[in-house]
Amino acid sequence: MAVITVFMITSFAEKSPVFSGKNNAISEDQAKNLNNSGNNSIPPPVKPAPEPKPESESSVEPENVTKPDPPDAKPETPTETESQGETESKPVPDPTDKSELENAVIPVKKPDPKPPVPVHPQVQEDRKKFVALTFDDGPDGKYTSAVMDILDEYKVKGTFFVVGQQAIKFPEVIQRMKNEGHSIGNHTFSHVNMPKQSIEEMKEQITKTDEAIKDATGETPTLFRAPYGSANAQVKETVSQMSKTLVPWSVDTRDWAGTSVAGMMGHLKKEISPGGIVLMHSFGGKNGDLNNTLQALPLIIEYLQNNGYTLVTTEVLLAAKG
Incomplete structure (x- = not known):
């Protein structure tokens, strides 16, 4: 059933x-x-369940996938700057963006430092008490060499202002001056009083002496001393135009007048000071006698050294004065 x-x-x-x-x-x-059939147990019609919609591929984002940059995005290129072992990345300005270029900080290379100005080795000493010994009117065949012998004995360098016509007569003495490290200056060709000369005559006096010195040493002097110390404005201008340094003196020993050794020392002690330039001679003198100079020179050197002075050439002294 x-x-x-x-x-x-x-x-x-x-x-x-x-x-x-x-x-x-x-x-x-x-x-x-x-x-009417009497069957009331039939259930009501059942609606079919809706089919599930497939999930959109864009609604689920897979992990660890790099998104592409949008079309208008501007790439940033990192620049590396080393700072204490660490690397720092900074964006580089976009060359197409004027506003970024205007605000960008552009590194400026600092100029190389200037090299130091060379200083004469002797200038590095105590320049406060420099003194220069100078000798005029030579060279000759007697006194000039004797003066250099004394300077060599005391290991001192001097400055010789030579007369052109004498340089022609004694080129070997000029050569010795250079070889022993002394300075050589121009003292005109024939020991003329420069203010009484025309400009052309002054230039000729200087030029001819330069040539005589260069023939003996291969070098043209840059120092000039006017005979008798006589130099007006025209002389100074002419000397400057010829690229010379005019060198006067501050202490006159008056050896040229035949002054005694004691008298010469008296002038020196009275007038000497740091930066002083002492005038003596290596040719000429009263009646052609400069024995007083040869006798006084060792005493002058010893006095200056004992009182803390350093004896240098005129170039070194002028360089120290700046």
Whole structure:
């Protein structure tokens, strides 16, 4: 009996539009017939469940995927600057963006420092008490060499202002001056009083002496001393135009006048001061006698050294004065 009941229900379900799935709706007549049959246990029609929508690929973002930059994005190129072992990245200004270029900080290379001005080795000593010994009117065949012998004995360098016509006569003495490290200056060609000369004559006096000195030493002097110390404005201008340094003196020993050794020392002690330039001679003198100079020179050197002075050439002294 149970088998027959299952068979009837199955057949009914296959023929019923409600269960067949062919049509979910039933007509009114069909409903009445069902009600009249006395079977009230038929469930109401079941609506099919909606199919699930596939998930959008854009709604789920896979992990560890790099997003592409938007089309209008500007790439940043990092620049590396080393700072105490660490690397710092900074964006480089966009060359197409004028506002970024205007505000960009452009590194400026600092100019190389200027090299120091060379200083004569002796200038590095105590320049406050420099003194220069100078000798005029030579060279000759007697006194000039004797003066250099004394200077060499005391390891002192002097400055010789030579007369051109004497340089022509004694070129070997000029050569010795250079070889022993003494300075050589121009003292005109024939010991003329320069203010009484025309400009052309002054230039000739200087030029001819330069040539005589250069023939003996291969060098043109840059120092000039006017005979008698006589130099007006015109002389100074001419000397400057010829690229010479005019060198006066501050202490006159008056050896040229035949002054005694004691007298010469008296003048020196009275007039000497740091930066002083002492005038003596290596040719000429009263009646051509300069023995007083040879006798006084060792005493002058010893006095100056014992009182803390450093004896240097005129170039070194002028360089120290700046």
